[in-house]
Amino acid sequence: MIHLNDLNQHYGGTQILWDLNLDIDAGSCTCIMGRNGVGKTTLLKTLMGLLPISSGEIQFNGEALHKRTAEYRAPAGIGYVPQGRDIFPLLTVEENLKLGLPARGDKSKKIPERIFELFPVLADMLHRRGGDLSGGQQQQLAIGRALVINPKVLILDEPNEGIQPNIVRQIGDVILKLNEEDGLTVILIEQKLGFARRVGKEFRLMEKGRIVAADKMDNLNDELIRQYLAV
Numbered sequence: 001m002i003h004l005n006d007l008n009q010h011y012g013g014t015q016i017l018w019d020l021n022l023d024i025d026a027g028s029c030t031c032i033m034g035r036n037g038v039g040k041t042t043l044l045k046t047l048m049g050l051l052p053i054s055s056g057e058i059q060f061n062g063e064a065l066h067k068r069t070a071e072y073r074a075p076a077g078i079g080y081v082p083q084g085r086d087i088f089p090l091l092t093v094e095e096n097l098k099l100g101l102p103a104r105g106d107k108s109k110k111i112p113e114r115i116f117e118l119f120p121v122l123a124d125m126l127h128r129r130g131g132d133l134s135g136g137q138q139q140q141l142a143i144g145r146a147l148v149i150n151p152k153v154l155i156l157d158e159p160n161e162g163i164q165p166n167i168v169r170q171i172g173d174v175i176l177k178l179n180e181e182d183g184l185t186v187i188l189i190e191q192k193l194g195f196a197r198r199v200g201k202e203f204r205l206m207e208k209g210r211i212v213a214a215d216k217m218d219n220l221n222d223e224l225i226r227q228y229l230a231v
């Protein structure tokens with residue numbers, strides 16, 4: 001579904017991604033893991049077209065995404081929840097959710113009911129301002145907003161950062177439902193091993209701007225953890 005081929009990326013003169021290759025199959029749930037600063041967020045931003053690539057290819061369902069602008073990602077079916085959530089604090093929950101509607105292929109004007117099934121709190125708080133929500137509720141709103149476009153793949157950058165444990169569990173439940181019940185392909189950056197093991201079916205380990213290990217989550221063993229994740 002997604003293939004990154006020999007991707008190179010620089011911030012100014014500093015190279016961050018080095019000949020990076022990544023394959024994501026339709027229907028998979030993949031955790032991208034690695035120590036701080038290895039380039040995980042840079043990888044997702046590059047995939048989303050938010051950072052220019054120096055060379056390489058980004059293929060999405062056979063289409064050359066690296067030739068398209070960032071704005072093309074949502075209508076193509078790529079939902080993105082950036083690090084830090086990025087909701088609009090002065091808009092209501094409903095207004096935040098409706099922002100995604102123009103990018104839907106079917107031009108529907110209605111927020112899908114499934115979003116309120118997954119996140120009942122968003123229905124309860126529909127007319128509250130985004131900025132009045134707790135951090136965990138804002139994260140649920142950010143995920144809901146990404147789902148409004150009816151994506152084929154959902155990409156999340158550390159969805160649990162700074163969120164209280166009961167909401168982390170709920171977000172994990174939602175990711176599992178989206179992947180297992182709805183068949184949505186999921187890619188997420190995740191630092192917490194327990195969460196990654198619970199929701200991820202696959203892992204990709206990064207070091208120094210490269211993918212250095214790729215396998216089923218069941219095969220994430222102590223040796224790999226020691227080598228690429230332990231601090």
Ligand SMILES: Nc1ncnc2c1ncn2[C@@H]1O[C@H](COP(=O)(O)OP(=O)(O)OP(=O)(O)O)[C@@H](O)[C@H]1O
Pocket residue numbers: 011016034035036037038039040041042043
């Ligand atoms: N806007 C920027 N300009 C220059 N360098 C940057 C910029 N953003 C990130 N970097 C550098 O790029 C490298 C990779 O950063 P990135 O945020 O992608 O890593 P990460 O694996 O997501 O780390 P973390 O887990 O801390 O978020 C780091 O050395 C970082 O300092």
